[in-house]
Amino acid sequence: MLTHYVQKYRLTPARILMIKITIHAVSLFFVAILVNNTLNGGFGADPIKGIEHFTGKAALNTLILTLLLSPLAKQYKQGGLIRLRRLLGVYSFFWAALHLSIYLALDLNFDWSLLGSEIIKRPYLAIGAISWIILLLLTLTSTQSMQRRLGKHWQQLHNWVYLALLLSPIHYYWSVKSGLIEPTIYLFICALLLYCRKQKIMKWFTKNTNQYQTKSATKNTNR
Numbered sequence: 326m327l328t329h330y331v332q333k334y335r336l337t338p339a340r341i342l343m344i345k346i347t348i349h350a351v352s353l354f355f356v357a358i359l360v361n362n363t364l365n366g367g368f369g370a371d372p373i374k375g376i377e378h379f380t381g382k383a384a385l386n387t388l389i390l391t392l393l394l395s396p397l398a399k400q401y402k403q404g405g406l407i408r409l410r411r412l413l414g415v416y417s418f419f420w421a422a423l424h425l426s427i428y429l430a431l432d433l434n435f436d437w438s439l440l441g442s443e444i445i446k447r448p449y450l451a452i453g454a455i456s457w458i459i460l461l462l463l464t465l466t467s468t469q470s471m472q473r474r475l476g477k478h479w480q481q482l483h484n485w486v487y488l489a490l491l492l493s494p495i496h497y498y499w500s501v502k503s504g505l506i507e508p509t510i511y512l513f514i515c516a517l518l519l520y521c522r523k524q525k526i527m528k529w530f531t532k533n534t535n536q537y538q539t540k541s542a543t544k545n546t547n548r
Contacts, residue, residue, distance in 0.1 A: 336405030384420035418464040449499030459489040
């Protein structure tokens with residue numbers, strides 16, 4: 326019954342615009358919560374960790390919402406939902422950039438060399454850095470002009486979002502010392518989203534593996 330109703334409810338350009346305005350409003354609302362809690366001691370006895378976890382979870386939540394759009398669009402035949410992916414993806418990187426900036430500023434006092442050594446020494450920071458770089462690249466290439474410029478390589482690049490979806494909850498799980506129930510739930514949700522795309526991911530992985538093997542064989546032949 327619900328599926329039939331949703332399929333009959335068309336997402337017109339005006340409705341898509343209203344959804345985008347709502348996304349902006351909700352995102353700004355959570356920014357306001359972040360500012361308010363920071364200024365008024367809302368993050369408890371360890372405010373730095375509280376701020377880092379808040380921004381990190383905001384990035385992960387937005388990334389999950391971004392990856393939810395495709396299965397929802399397919400299930401309910403609402404292709405217009407795909408037009409929201411770029412906006413949500415940019416907000417995911419916004420929160421991830423804020424997350425890293427807070428860690429760099431408040432934990433490391435803008436010591437870039439220390440940041441590099443910490444990433445090397447701590448596996449959870451290493452996989453967080455990989456996820457962050459992926460989101461950065463996807464944000465920089467998210468425009469239509471970049472899509473036209475990259476051509477067929479654009480989709481290959483943006484398929485790396487699946488790796489970010491895998492690594493981000495692992496980063497969260499490893500970063501906490503207690504209260505593992507919540508990060509475990511995130512791991513389950515992300516694993517479910519990846520499972521829903523298992524055929525596409527395996528096809529992409531196989532294609533990239535074959536390309537790598539072909540290039541390696543060509544290099545060995547030319548030696």
